[in-house]
Amino acid sequence: MESNTHILERNLIAQRQEEDDDEIDLLKLWQTIWHRKWSILTLVLVVSMVAILAVFAITPIYRAAATLMIEEKAAKVVSIEQVYGLEGTGSEYLQTQFELLKSRSLAERVVRQLNLTTHPEFDPRQQPEPLIDIRGLLANFDFNKVVPATLPGDLEEGIDPTEAEIFDTVTKDLMERISIEPQGKSQLVKVQVDMADARMAALAANALANGFIESQLEATMDMSMTATNWMNSRLGELRTKLKDAEDRLQAFREAENLVDVDGVATISAAELTLTGERMIDARRQRAEAESQYRQVQAMRGGGWERLASIPAVLGHPLIQQFKAEEAKARAKVDELSRRYGARHPAMDAARSDLSAGSASLRGQVEQVVAGIERNYQLAAANENSLQASFNTNKSQIQDISRKEFKLRELQREVEGNRALYDTFMTRLKETAATSDLDSANARVVDQAVVPSEPIKPKKSLIVAIAALLAGFIGVGLTLLLDALNNTFKSTEQVESRLNIPVLGILPLMKNLERSDLARMFTIDKDKSFSESIRTIRTGVVLSGIDHPHKVMVITSSIPGEGKSTVSVNLAFALGQMERVLLIDADLRRPTLAKSFEFPVGTPGLANLIAGTATLEECIKHVDGIDMISAGTVPPNPLELLSSPRFAKAIEVLKSKYQRVIIDSPPTQAVSDAVVLSTFANSLIYVIKSDSTHIPLVEKGVGQLLQNNAPINGIVLNQVDIKKAKKYGYSYGGYYDYYGYSNAKQA
Template sequence: MSKTFSFELPSQVPAEAETTGNAMPTDLKSLLGTVYRRFWLIAISFLTVFMLVAYVTFTATPTYRSTAVVQLDTEQQNVIDLGSVLSGLVASTAVIDTEVMVMQSKSLLTKVAEKQKLDEDAEFNWTLREEKPGMFDGLKRQIKSLFGMSTAKKDPFAGMSVDERNAAIEDAVVGTLMSKVSVGRVGTTYLISVTVTSESPETAARLANAVADQYRVQQMETKLDATRRATEWLTDRTSALKSEVEDKENRVAKFIADNDMETAMGGTITEQNISYLTTQKTQAEVELNRARSRYDSLQRQIASGAGVDGISEVLESQLITNLKQQLSSVRSRVEDLKTRLGPQHPELIGAMAEQDDIERQIQAEMQRIANNLENEVKVKRDQVNRLQGQINQAGSKLRGNNLANVRLRELQRDAETSRILYEEFISRSKETREQSDLIEPDAIILSNASVPHSPSAPRTKLNLLIGAVLGGILGAGLALLAEMFDMKISSSEDIEKKLGVNAIGTVPLIKTSNALGFGQMNPADYLIENPLSAFAESVRYLRAAIAFSDLDSETKTVAITSSLPDEGKTSLTLALGRMSAMSGARTLVIDGDFRRRQLTDAAGLKPEIGFIEYLFGAGQLSDAITKDPKSMLDILPLSLTGHTPHDVFGTRAFDDLLVRLRSMYDLILIDTGPLLLMAEARVVSGKTDKAILVVRWRHTNRSAARQSLGLLKSFKADLLGVTLNMVNLNRRRHYRDPGAGYDAYRKYYQIETKPSLFGFKWKSAGKKDDGSVRPKAIQTPPSLAEHSSEPPEKVDAE
């Protein structure tokens, strides 16, 4: 099964541990511990930065600085005021900063480079320098030859024409000059300093003065050029405005003519015509009303049945009068004939016919009079309508004239504006031509640059001091960064504050070897040989923690597990079992790591019937349990063929075994596999009274331990606590651990022992060849190597 590891960043630390997590050390002891732990990182960083600064300082070419000061003249006076055309500088920060940028601009410095012929100076023209072999040139050539690359130097101007080559050199010269020129404002004054750095003191002074002088010359040229361009522009503009004024005045006159907008007697012709037509219309309407009244009266009289004598219009007709006389005479004659003649008399009939004819003529005349009145009304009406049409037509024309008046006034204003502008430009053109002889620059050179007598750089002492400070800062920063990203568990305080669980002791690292030279001594064997050692005392403390873990009920079954392999849980389980058995308690240790069976190997057992065989009914429990040859401990080992793919701890047989073993033993320890790699370890942890998580000092990652604690919680395991294993007592004092260091253990456990079977004995502390104190340890034969904590597989059986 492959191992998996996770890397935890500081931001992943739980909220409850952030206040005391990987925070930067604040007290003196923590700082000294950090310095001790990261000494080589700090030292290498310091020496690297310091030596680099020293090398650059002592190999740098001395340079000289010279400064010229320019004063801006903000009170320039013009004899003729030209407004913004030729005004002096305005006293504002923005303007002064702009002038600073102008003085160090590429255009100005290009003119300085041309006038000073800097392309002939090797300091500025790199093509004139003699090439010196660099420190790594030989190495570069060897590397290129190794990879089959050409070692011949490439021509940077390959493929360029002569003009392009000269332009490239000129750009390089100007770029070098720009890097050597520094322009800045002096405080909040109107003074600007021009500082030039050069390898030659004379060149530095010469170029500083040249830049200041070129700035004044450029100001003069700029103003003269502006005056010249202003004069030319004003002349051209005046001529254009003259033509524009003439054109606009012609447009006004043409618009008046096209729209009949000529005026007479204070008003337009259209307005006078409308007034005349309105008068005519009024008269026509009066006549129309009179005719309509007569016609309406005639119609009413006719409709009412009035006779000829009752109609006034008829009475005025001479013809009607004559007809009425004739009718009266005929009627008299008819009446006379009726009295004298019979009704069929021809004379009477003729007289009656004449009477009817006269009456018809009267009616016809009356109708003719009515028709004449009606025609007169129509004529008068038509006359009024015609006049109204003429008035409407004139009104439309007048409205058009009003709209045209708006356009006319616009054209007149435009023409007037152009005329005023034309006159202003004529005046400004004359002023500009007069002012061209009075132009002065806006700056004066307050002080010229002098030739410096001593170099300004490099400043050896200051550079070395800066290098030392930067080296120290870098080393300290890297050390603190390494501390912040250190995710390893280093102390009981880390367990309690960063993992949030109880810490139940720390087990020291054993530095010893087998006396016979047949390999490393097992920690459980070391416990037998040294029952009063610090290691034995830590195991004894762990046993006491188990015994007093629960005062209400007896703790008999304990699962001892770890997050990953090589954390020492197997050796610690065997040592804890032996310590319990040596104390008189009936103790059983079960090897529950089916894949590696390390506890069985550590105890030196090779059983044919073991834990698996018993669970699956292949043997008796008495046959499977083996007595530890070095103590009174009982061990339930794993046989060589004991690996099984089945879930052992989840079976009913295992539950029955635990019940049976509880009645037989005082303490049952189960060595499980790693929690993050084996599911069996999680199951068995939930079935025991207590569970102990073993973490290895400065080896176990906090994220792995936190994941293991989460798994134990999810399987409802009763966690007794976390044990910190394989602690290097000599190095632990440099970590934030309230526990005792190596010196305290050495003083307390410093005893004289008889030579053991393997020839070991304690010896007093001495000094190493380098003068440092050598901690007390077990004296071993000269042929044996000291057992160290690295690599982990040489320290523990796991």
């Protein structure tokens, strides 16, 4: 059951620690800051005074500004400006002008104009000597007598700078002091110069503005002159090219005997068209004649009668006439044959007429067939003749076209060269006529005036910022120191972190010897200390009122926390009420014998356990209580304390005394306290205020709780009451606080 209780206590401690880590106590932070308010205010005051001295030592800087209006499109005087790209629109153009205002060439113009190389603010030869001569200090040290001849940005020691170096330095310095400030979305821009000399700053700003305009005019003039020279040289080349083109055109005309190419081409084209039409008719006629000729050739083997049946022959008028006469003769023969006999003279005459008609028809058919053949031959010859004429005309036209194309090419070359020559001649006349006309794309709107107030340093702002930063730094340092000081400073902090009640606190006793601290309660020199011991005694007695704690172990985390002082003085306090035995169980660093000046070799606890001395020899009676010192320091203290003889000795002492108080070694040094806690009915843990780190205390208490040590309470030792009260740590409610107040009043 007791083990479960201790486990629950440890869980509560861990939970309370986690909650404390997760939460930020703003009130505590404010109290920490408020308690160190005078330190913070002192830091702020000191920093403010230093800042005031610093700003008054800074050379004031004045700013002069001249306002320019930069037009995006300058008035076009000569069209050649298009070649040089003077036309500009948009933000890119204005940004280009701003960069020109900050250019080195413009700064060099101002340096020359105002002769800034001799001005004290710029001339490196007139600069004041530095307060600390770093080079001289380095020369006093012997670094094998090797000192760098130059430092970055410095001129060689002992060598006077040249005029070019001075001019370069002054120009760079001036460029760093120039700033360009556009005025909103307008075409206005402020040219600003910062100098310690207000009058010179105004002169420099005006010189920059006027120099910018003059440089624009000079650039325009230079471009016009360059354009004129270039156009003169180009015009000569164009004149030569035009003359060559005209000569080639004339030579071609003369070589080809060309007078009117358009007229010749027109006549040739008409002839070609007419010949083509005639050739079409001849081809048609030849086709018709060929058709008739083919029919004649097909019928020629069948006699003249078959030839007479050909449509071309049959349709001939003479053939039709002869056929009619033959038919008439044949009809007469047929008529007479029915009337007369075959030998009738009339029949002979009729047959003679029929034979004559047939012969005539045959002769005529042969003539018509021969005519068809001749007509075909003539048609074919006519077609071939027209085809040859057409091809001849076509070749002539193609030749004329080639000459025409070549002629047109030469004419175009002449016209192009003449147009380009005329254009350059016109531009040259315009440029020459307007080359001395001033035209700039900027003008001065407001001249810079001598500034009356400096722009920097802003003394009040600098001092305010310095004071504010000092305040922040002071607050930060205060919180940092408080965070780094991870110690117990108040009883509330002890109880909240460890979940163990605080039996009392003991005030800080300064400049006292060990022997004096051991007898503080008995001599009652300090009322607050005595009252604090009584408070602790009361807590001890009340905590064991039903079951008195006969064996009490008093320990701490590390040496020097005052556990021995608490043990001795608490023993004296309890000795006024009970029979008390105080045992010095710190066998490694014993203090009891030294505090009460026991003789060297006095037997003690080690001798008792080892059996080299009796209990009566070990016990010493001092101011109403009995004491057992550590005795001879053994080589194995832990084995002695863990031995059955020590347990038996404790049982014997418990029967003789009402209260046995054991001064134990610290928990973080050795394991003796854990062993001693197994014999105790109560354990008091001593913590040195504002000194022992919380993790050490938590580790020591945790080790004891893990071994079921009966921790009865905590004593917060060596509390600086004045300091604690100053920083807001209240110990009200404890008799020690009232005892301290009463002691002050006494």
